[in-house]
């Protein structure tokens with residue numbers, strides 16, 4: 069065992085793995101789509117390091133932007149002060165988000181972007197003296213690991229020890245295969261007491277890349293809109309091109325009141341959460357009365373290094389070349405699926421833009437499915453990081469992945485399916 073791994077095992081608490089038996093692989097450097105280990109392995113990162121990486125690892129433009137910014141100003145308080153990297157990022161986001169969005173609020177990660185969104189939605193009604201308390205979410209939802217974000221998500225193994233401490237939320241059936249039930253539940257639940265409706269648009273990532281159509285989401289949003297419910301789109305995973313468009317909500321007729329953004333915003337370099345808010349919500353806070361201010365702020369709000377990374381990453385993302393990459397990956401997935409032989413053991417195949425998912429037929433479906441380790445090991449033996457979501461194998465690659473690298477992934481998946 070190399071010295072790094074030994075110290076790691078003694079002193080570091082890793083997320084998600086049971087503590088006993090956890091064997092992290094020490095990464096020496098990461099470049100492009102590959103993670104290089106101390107043992108000389110070159111592992112293809114086909115899941116964008118928990119869905120954050122966009123342009124490949126250690127991209128020279130983003131790295132340079134961070135180091136230039138670090139030489140000028142590493143971090144300053146963002147209460148009562150501002151800076152150019154934050155202002156530049158706000159300008160870019162205003163250009164690509166729908167028109168009603170008029171302000172962005174900075175925080176640190178996806179979970180906090182959701183916390184802020186929920187708190188804003190609740191305070192929006194509070195500031196107007198209206199008693200709206202109910203929140204509606206989708207079955208199977210995942211919105212993060214903090215208490216608020218856990219509350220608006222499915223109760224499962226992630227939340228089990230904390231369920232008694234989570235606030236109550238009304239869940240509607242996941243709208244795929246159950247469209248009419250989902251719509252009926254929404255009609256039944258939405259009332260003058262509903263504060264907010266939160267959803268992962270078109271793809272529920274952690275649930276196993278579960279997908280549903282824009283048409284049904286639009287119908288759900290229509291119902292919510294009739295009662296002026298605050299609609300919150302959690303685009304933490306789907307944002308920045310993953311679904312083939314800049315945002316999954318770009319497939320919709322309706323425009324949400326609040327967007328939660330994180331992961332890909334900095335290209336996968338530094339943590340940052342953004343809650344983008346529409347003018348309608350902003351207006352309820354735009355008063356001199358201090359009791360109506362939004363008392364929420366993290367120490368590293370609008371960290372200039374993270375903003376510099378985001379500005380460089382957004383610059384790259386908006387180039388014609390990167391947009392063509394997104395299109396190319398989507399087309400490669402489609403071509404693979406067109407010739408895909410439905411072998412035994414497969415429950416469903418799903419694709420939206422650059423995300424491809426294959427759900428296996430198992431008796432213990434879900435995140436803790438026994439087949440998870442077998443899938444992980446099979447691909448890692450081939451130096452492919454395809455970390456499954458339980459019984460769901462998926463590809464969610466950095467956009468610089470080549471067609472030859474995609475082909476390698478498809479072939480390995482075929483090989484694995486052949487073992488079922």
Ligand SMILES: Cc1ncc(COP(=O)(O)O)c(C=O)c1O
Nearest residue numbers: 177178179211212273302304305
């Ligand atoms: C849809 C969604 N929301 C929120 C989060 C939480 O983000 P973070 O892990 O950055 O707190 C995730 C993370 O996977 C996510 O997929």
